[in-house]
Amino acid sequence: MPNPQAAPAAPFSEAELARRLAAVRAEMAARGLDLCLLSTPENIYYLSGLDHWGYFAPHLLIVPAEGAMTLVTRAMERVTVANQVRNAAFAGHGDSETAADVTLRLLADRGTARTRGETASSAAVAAVDAAVSGRARIGLELWSSGLPAGLAQGLMQGLPEAEWLDVGGLVDRLRWVKSAEEQALLRRAAALSDVAAGAAIEALADGAPEAEVAAASVAAMIRAGGQLPGFGPFIRPQSRLGEEHTTWGAGRYRKGEAVFLELSGCFARYHAPLGRLVWLGAAPDESLAMAETCTAAFDAVLGALKPGAKAREVYAAWQAVVDAAGLAHYRRHHCGYLVGIGFPPSWTGGNSVTGLRHDSDLEIRAGMSFHILSWLMGTGQGDHFVSNCVLLTEEGPEVLTLTQPPPIVR
Structure with missing residues (x-):
């Protein structure tokens, strides 16, 4: 039988999560950011409630200035994300790709994003549409343990027209x-x-x-x-x-x-x-x-x-x-x-x-x-x-x- 004292899968209220996201967006507005790509496990959990051991593989939480967030992980995490995350769309990738591949398609193509024949939701596409029109200012946690150098390089090289800014500490300080x-x-x-x-x-x-x-x-x-x-x-x-x-x-x-x-x-x-x-x-x-x-x-x-x-x-x-x-x-x-x-x-x-x-x-x-x-x-x-x-x-x-x-x- 489940332990009645065990931590719930989604321990934060809707109001708590909304308050946190609003605070992050206020910081983004102050820095003139269109979008943040968060990769620190603690910060992704803070904003979405995703609690699992899958963070050994890079995750990216796409936080646009407005609209729904999108969580990019390995495709196999779909069930966990569906069970735990209430405030972000899901975009998965197969093991022949990386989180950067899916993210770049969402950000640059703004059309259908596919991974192993799987189509990202329309909400995931719409969430980033406004942020990539023209020259976007995109925040990246450059000192995150969840952001391998190769992944960061792939993101920045894939969108060379964007202005990339280090947002390390932005969410951490709110925590x-x-x-x-x-x-x-x-x-x-x-x-x-x-x-x-x-x-x-x-x-x-x-x-x-x-x-x-x-x-x-x-x-x-x-x-x-x-x-x-x-x-x-x-x-x-x-x-x-x-x-x-x-x-x-x-x-x-x-x-x-x-x-x-x-x-x-x-x-x-x-x-x-x-x-x-x-x-x-x-x-x-x-x-x-x-x-x-x-x-x-x-x-x-x-x-x-x-x-x-x-x-x-x-x-x-x-x-x-x-x-x-x-x-x-x-x-x-x-x-x-x-x-x-x-x-x-x-x-x-x-x-x-x-x-x-x-x-x-x-x-x-x-x-x-x-x-x-x-x-x-x-x-x-x-x-x-x-x-x-x-x-x-x-x-x-x-x-x-x-x-x-x-x-x-x-």
Whole structure:
């Protein structure tokens, strides 16, 4: 039987999708764009609700200044698109062609677009008709992980009369502030993060196989109604603490060592990461002291996280606590980053990270959600780490993930 808590195939209301599209079109109008070709999986999902694993093959969402959108994918995705997407026409291509081939026919020929004898809908043709009359200004996400260089080259060479502009970040920035519907999905994801973390911590013991701990974590999250997240759980022994993006191996955890745990639940593609350092048996006194500094620095970030603040000011609040603890030599590239929608291979929302950095003028706004990290590893004076998903509401920061705070000793 289906899990009653599972994410719906189409989690966004018609009004939500319409609001998002209107916001994108307002940005397009401000830049004088006739058309946008979006290829970032997170942005396509944001505008259309298409949630599947088919993004390994390039997709293009054609967004004209007015009229219906058109979603170009492999033809075999027709059923999935029909089941999930309510606000875009579909144009499929066979495996002897690319998304660029179909898109160019829609944009340049403005007639029937065929792929393996399949005719694109009249709505798909009409949607782009106005945009390609004369010299079109077309936006392309040049830094998208979903846009191979060959595909971009094929598009631009196929329409040399068009003016091509990079619209990387146009939709991403609109995703920074979460609506009420999105905030509800984030809270569901956070509850799943806590379930997954709790299962991992419970499974940690002297001699426990690394794979068994990971399996317990993932299984618990899925059974609770979660999807596979953009990153799998990062669960590493002390010997590999410094490896940023590796996870479990073939070994066993041992008494007296630390275990690094960073993971996220996933609900309707929304993520709410958290992290903990777990000690097996006993933690060194210096690491227990470092846990207090980590917690104090985390709390300082919460105090600085206010609408209108700059990201560099938030980072400075974290660094001030670290400096006061005698660690003025220690610096991090950020103390957190924006999170929300994510598709493999990342939960960061794409192939870039919008971080709370020491040099960032990003303006903090209510509705933003962050993975806040207080990371003090390799300091020479003990190691510790704690992170949580935090939503900034009008009333202030809300810590969404509630897994046991440090220090955690098993």
